[in-house]
Amino acid sequence: MQCVLLDFETRSRTDLTKTGAYKYAADPSTDILCMSAIDSEIGDEWLWYPGTQAFPATLAVAIEHADLVTAVNAEFDKAIWEYIAVPDYGAPEIEHKKWYCLAAQCRVNAIPSGLENAARALGINKRKDPRGKQLIKALSIPNPVTGEFNEDPKLMQEMGEYCLQDSRLARKVMALTRLMSVTEHQDWLITCDINERGAKVDTELARLAVTYADAERGEIADKLSALTGGVITKHTQSVRIRKWLLAECENDPDVIALMTVKKGDVEKQSLDKDVRTALLDARTSDGFLLCQLTADVLELVDQGSKSSVSKFQRMLDMAEDDDRVRGAFVFAGAGQTQRFASRGLQLHNMRRDCWKAEQTEDIKQSMRTKQIIPNVMDTLSKLLRPALIPAPGHKFVVSDWAAIEGRVLPWLTEDPRAEAVLDIFRSGADIYMATAKAMGILERQIGKVATLALGYQGAVGAFQAIAKNYGLILTEAEVLKIVFKWREANPWAVAYWRACEKAAILAMRRPGTEVKIGKCQFMFVEGLMNGTLCGILPDGTVLQYPNARLEYVKGKYGGKWQVSYAKASILPKADATEWPRHTLYGGLIAENFAQGTAGAILKYALRELASVNAPVAFHVHDEIIEEVHIRAVEARSLQLQTIMETPPPWAVGLPLEAKPAVMQRYGK
DNA sequence: TGCGGCGGCGCC
DNA sequence: AAAGGGCGCCGCCGCA
Numbered sequence A: 001m002q003c004v005l006l007d008f009e010t011r012s013r014t015d016l017t018k019t020g021a022y023k024y025a026a027d028p029s030t031d032i033l034c035m036s037a038i039d040s041e042i043g044d045e046w047l048w049y050p051g052t053q054a055f056p057a058t059l060a061v062a063i064e065h066a067d068l069v070t071a072v073n074a075e076f077d078k079a080i081w082e083y084i085a086v087p088d089y090g091a092p093e094i095e096h097k098k099w100y101c102l103a104a105q106c107r108v109n110a111i112p113s114g115l116e117n118a119a120r121a122l123g124i125n126k127r128k129d130p131r132g133k134q135l136i137k138a139l140s141i142p143n144p145v146t147g148e149f150n151e152d153p154k155l156m157q158e159m160g161e162y163c164l165q166d167s168r169l170a171r172k173v174m175a176l177t178r179l180m181s182v183t184e185h186q187d188w189l190i191t192c193d194i195n196e197r198g199a200k201v202d203t204e205l206a207r208l209a210v211t212y213a214d215a216e217r218g219e220i221a222d223k224l225s226a227l228t229g230g231v232i233t234k235h236t237q238s239v240r241i242r243k244w245l246l247a248e249c250e251n252d253p254d255v256i257a258l259m260t261v262k263k264g265d266v267e268k269q270s271l272d273k274d275v276r277t278a279l280l281d282a283r284t285s286d287g288f289l290l291c292q293l294t295a296d297v298l299e300l301v302d303q304g305s306k307s308s309v310s311k312f313q314r315m316l317d318m319a320e321d322d323d324r325v326r327g328a329f330v331f332a333g334a335g336q337t338q339r340f341a342s343r344g345l346q347l348h349n350m351r352r353d354c355w356k357a358e359q360t361e362d363i364k365q366s367m368r369t370k371q372i373i374p375n376v377m378d379t380l381s382k383l384l385r386p387a388l389i390p391a392p393g394h395k396f397v398v399s400d401w402a403a404i405e406g407r408v409l410p411w412l413t414e415d416p417r418a419e420a421v422l423d424i425f426r427s428g429a430d431i432y433m434a435t436a437k438a439m440g441i442l443e444r445q446i447g448k449v450a451t452l453a454l455g456y457q458g459a460v461g462a463f464q465a466i467a468k469n470y471g472l473i474l475t476e477a478e479v480l481k482i483v484f485k486w487r488e489a490n491p492w493a494v495a496y497w498r499a500c501e502k503a504a505i506l507a508m509r510r511p512g513t514e515v516k517i518g519k520c521q522f523m524f525v526e527g528l529m530n531g532t533l534c535g536i537l538p539d540g541t542v543l544q545y546p547n548a549r550l551e552y553v554k555g556k557y558g559g560k561w562q563v564s565y566a567k568a569s570i571l572p573k574a575d576a577t578e579w580p581r582h583t584l585y586g587g588l589i590a591e592n593f594a595q596g597t598a599g600a601i602l603k604y605a606l607r608e609l610a611s612v613n614a615p616v617a618f619h620v621h622d623e624i625i626e627e628v629h630i631r632a633v634e635a636r637s638l639q640l641q642t643i644m645e646t647p648p649p650w651a652v653g654l655p656l657e658a659k660p661a662v663m664q665r666y667g668k
Numbered sequence B: 001t002g003c004g005g006c007g008g009c010g011c012c
Numbered sequence C: 001a002a003a004g005g006g007c008g009c010c011g012c013c014g015c016a
Helices: A021-026 A057-065 A074-089 A102-108 A115-121 A131-139 A153-176 A182-197 A203-228 A238-248 A253-259 A273-284 A292-304 A307-318 A357-368 A376-381 A404-413 A416-427 A431-438 A444-453 A460-470 A476-489 A491-509 A586-611 A630-645
Strands: A003-011 A031-039 A045-048 A068-071 A099-101 A260-263 A266-269 A329-334 A339-342 A394-400 A515-517 A520-525 A532-536 A542-545 A549-555 A558-566 A581-583 A616-619 A623-629 A661-663
Touching: A003 A057, A003 A074, A003 A131, A003 A153, A021 A074, A031 A057, A031 A074, A031 A153, A045 A057, A045 A153, A068 A074, A068 A153, A074 A099, A074 A102, A074 A182, A099 A102, A099 A182, A102 A115, A102 A153, A102 A182, A102 A329, A115 A153, A131 A153, A182 A329, A182 A586, A182 A616, A203 A292, A203 A307, A203 A357, A203 A376, A238 A253, A238 A292, A253 A260, A253 A273, A273 A292, A292 A376, A307 A376, A339 A586, A394 A630, A404 A416, A404 A491, A404 A586, A416 A431, A416 A491, A431 A444, A431 A476, A444 A460, A444 A476, A460 A476, A476 A491, A491 A515, A491 A520, A491 A532, A491 A549, A491 A558, A491 A586, A532 A586, A542 A586, A586 A616, A586 A623, A586 A630, A623 A630
Parallel strands: A003 A068, A068 A099
Antiparallel strands: A003 A031, A031 A045, A260 A266, A329 A339, A394 A623, A394 A661, A515 A520, A520 A532, A532 A542, A549 A558, A558 A581, A616 A623
């Protein structure tokens, strides 16, 4: 495998962190300072300053012969290459499928995807060097006072050296982790295509929303200042608000009790949404004192805490001239499950409860004519999804898999007792009602919450967390009974948790051996990243647990063996000597497997859709949104449903259901 | 002033 | 022994 590693250093008047790579690369003020390249096999190095040098002929040959052209976050380098290096500086063209991303390779290895953190996780870069950042600040950003770029030749030369050093480090990281499989690389390329296509934003709506949100935030701030004598000046000042409230109620133990939340092993006082609701609710019951003043303050915080309205500004920052936001998806962004993540304009967490297209038009018209809107922040956050729109003459075709994880989990177990659950899905019956019945309970709501909450060894806490979203209020004793009944009615799940945990331990004891659990496997690979426990999903996707260790932990009544591993998503603190670790337990493994397999089904469908040139605009874990010409809506809907409901070859027998809807704006 | 840490929020 | 976990973004806080 011959591979050329690239790294660009650039400068621009636009802010990369606000606009994202695509808009940044497309901006006319963006230019290349230098580019380093390394041939990963031979080790040949190049440093190119396009302002003063022609493109190195030997590098052109190396690229021509390379199987892959690699960069950390290659979408950035690819965009710079295609938008600037080729047209402005005579760099040779590189075919799309030759591009390869080292950051994506890091993510499939379950280590951080930033070069510095990846190297740190691999133990080859202990110390952070601030010089690189200083150089970027000096050369990549115009002087804030004069607006001029610094062109100091000495600094430019130093920048080049740093650029080359990054490529050398990247080469090491590449060698210490496993390459993406052909399928993973293909999925990454498909992600590039989706990112390049982008999602269209109703920028007029976004601008109106920003105006209204700014005004409302100002009003809330004024009210808070007035109520608290200037102690609290914004609804976002969580520390001030907490201190003020505690002082105001003279450390009333009842109030403190309601404010106390457990985080890990430590108890803390919080004033998050749940606590505020609890405090305001308790106010109406007997004997609880929460004066009008504090209640008013809490309600103002509630009103202001729709932080999601900041997304409208983000839409405007990222939208290009054609009103499209590009680069929102990260292939394997979730290292532990290999699901996608979304960045920049995060399309994965937009408020679900939202206005319909017609309501959106009405509200938009009200804002155009500067009408007063009641409950502004709430109204605005319900406009987030509808702010995503299809191009003129197009519609969204939207489809999501019904209860995908509820189907995948029993299917993965291969337990004959789980067939009954799959048969309920196959029959089209109501799974939540059936679950309740199997537990000897009549309320569908309880069946629903139990199904959503208890599949991964969660107990009272997990149930209550989900129950509150459905307005279900039960005592701890009642929930404990429900948990017990659910486990009794679903013995396949309990057995699976145990089997997963045992398999992980067994795999650690027998390196290089496949240990089967239902449709998945574990294998401990000693030579990879200080020992990596690999969970292999039915499609071949590998979930990695790097730096895995089998440890004997002593308990009160004897001890037990357990597997721990380095957790990529938790970055170590500045003074930490070891990467933060987590412990595997059965329910967690079952969850990782189920989420990962659901993600594999999405990736499979995206490949199928790519092969028929389906216009996928975006996706949200279990949901695919196509932006379709109005004349093709019917055909594409049918095609989308067929692709989503046909299980992949490795999942024959898994019942899938995904009925498409047609929308003028994005909605639930 | 810049930056890491943390609390908070939203979704699947 | 029991265990909800997977994400990313915004904005404040406190330190260097």
